Amino acid sequence: MRPRWAKQGRNLPAILDKKHESILSNERSLAKAVSLSVIRPNPLTVWDITMPPIFIFNYLRLKSAREIFNQNFLFTKKLALEAALDMIKKGQNRNVVISRIEDKTSGILASDNQGIYSKEIRQRQLKEIDLLIDHYCRLLQAEGKDYASLVADAYKSKENYTTFLGQLKGTEEEVKLAAMDTLGTQTPPEVISRMEEATDRVRMAVAEKIFGTNG
Numbered sequence: 001m002r003p004r005w006a007k008q009g010r011n012l013p014a015i016l017d018k019k020h021e022s023i024l025s026n027e028r029s030l031a032k033a034v035s036l037s038v039i040r041p042n043p044l045t046v047w048d049i050t051m052p053p054i055f056i057f058n059y060l061r062l063k064s065a066r067e068i069f070n071q072n073f074l075f076t077k078k079l080a081l082e083a084a085l086d087m088i089k090k091g092q093n094r095n096v097v098i099s100r101i102e103d104k105t106s107g108i109l110a111s112d113n114q115g116i117y118s119k120e121i122r123q124r125q126l127k128e129i130d131l132l133i134d135h136y137c138r139l140l141q142a143e144g145k146d147y148a149s150l151v152a153d154a155y156k157s158k159e160n161y162t163t164f165l166g167q168l169k170g171t172e173e174e175v176k177l178a179a180m181d182t183l184g185t186q187t188p189p190e191v192i193s194r195m196e197e198a199t200d201r202v203r204m205a206v207a208e209k210i211f212g213t214n215g
Contacts, residue, residue, distance in 0.1 A: 080132030
């Protein structure tokens with residue numbers, strides 16, 4: 001039996017592109033919400049108030065830090081989402097898209113001369129990406145016009161969806177542990193803690209919005 005999404009025929013590529021954008025938009029919103037919680041502005045000083053250029057410089061530095069955080073947070077998500085789209089839209093084999101991701105991350109590892117990316121981080125990211133590919137394929141094959149309806153159709157219940165979120169949290173924590181081992185004191189535990197708390201809070205709020213408090 002052909003899946004429901006396959007019956008949409010010639011409109012399928014455009015429909016998939018819209019679903020892709022909805023999913024990516026949700027991931028960007030999550031990254032932004034987490035970065036706002038993790039990277040907090042310092043209290044205003046008398047110098048900020050009396051010397052506006054200092055305030056502007058501090059603001060731009062804060063904005064830049066958040067943008068970098070967002071890019072890092074979305075790194076695995078974008079790789080997995082593009083892979084899932086290629087599998088569904090172009091019919092590419094899973095081994096092919098995984099091999100492409102392995103090549104790209106291997107290239108990043110080889111070009112790192114600052115010691116901020118390690119084999120351990122890469123290997124654990126690949127496990128996260130593998131899980132995310134299944135998740136995104138599921139969403140891309142679901143029926144719906146926005147992220148909420150795609151999740152509702154793909155997972156059917158809050159319990160199913162939160163089970164996936166728990167699995168995703170586990171793979172993300174493995175990546176963070178590898179990062180902490182690699183970077184040492186450059187990744188303060190309190191920052192990691194704020195990041196985990198914010199991520200859990202935002203994701204659970206989305207789950208409750210889609211399925212209700214009882215699910």
